[in-house]
Amino acid sequence: MTQTATELVPHIQSLLGNDLLDAYLSYDMTTLVVKSNAVINALKTLKEDEKLDFHFMTDLCGVHYPTNKGLELGVVYHLHNFKTNIRIRIETFFSELDPRLETATTLWPAANWMERETYDFYGIIFEGHPDLRRILNMDDLGMFPMLKYNPLEDQTRTDKNDKMFGR
């Protein structure tokens, strides 16, 4: 039975105050929703506080919900505390018209490539990142593929019958 961070949520609430917008449990893992301008401070607190001690970042990824007007783009961080085996998820959302967020590389060097991937696929600019450029796609792709407005299929293909293969 994985230990969840539910008991720690009041303590986190007292540390983060107004920056913490929501906290809920989803399938064994507590999720915190934080304001986008305070996310790095929140992560720093979660990392450095002795009681919380989330010293390991498992994952950093982007997400795009085009129907959430004003909060379309988001970044999700997964943190892990090895000593107590507690995992926690931090989400932050912001508008796609201003997709900028502070970098997490100052806290975890592993965030470097993960933020490059998030930039490559969602176009989220991480301010303060030492080398923000595309990592997986070709440099002249011209668009951010994971944004839901952009097509999945290759548009130059001529041999496919669109009636049979819906595009």
Next chain:
Amino acid sequence: MGQAPEGIQGSGFFATSFEKVIALARSNSLWPLPFATSCCGIEFMATMASTYDIARFGSERPSFSPRQADMLMVMGTIAKKMAPVVRQVYEQMAEPKWVMAVGACASSGGIFDTYSVLQGIDKIVPVDVYVPGCPPRPEQIIDGLMRVQHLAKNEPLKYRDSDEYKKLLSGYGFD
């Protein structure tokens, strides 16, 4: 043993045309450059291994150096980011060279109709033989190899200097 080409035979000598001898030599010693990217590369490994051995057909030395290879076997999904690399490897190969597209992804992009996958290597290099399959069985890869052998055996001697070939290359941007 294969069939000797037509020629004049005498005691201690055999005279035939260069074209026939060179064609025979080339077709029976096609050294591949295995450009193995994905799953088809694993099927190629099976083809190279003892059960389906392509060394029987003359492909004794798979080389990863384009300068010393005769046949470029592209096996696997080629992403658009990888495309300039395939092109550069093809350019570095010395004439005569043949290209075999092994598998659905190399032939046409396969099931990956997406923004990042090149929809067939024939968009960037001229291809001689396509081996369809996902992945093709080693027997099919050997069939593709035998077709390249057939092409090599029946190629005119000066084909690589001909206008037809030059026109083909310039169509792909190799000038």
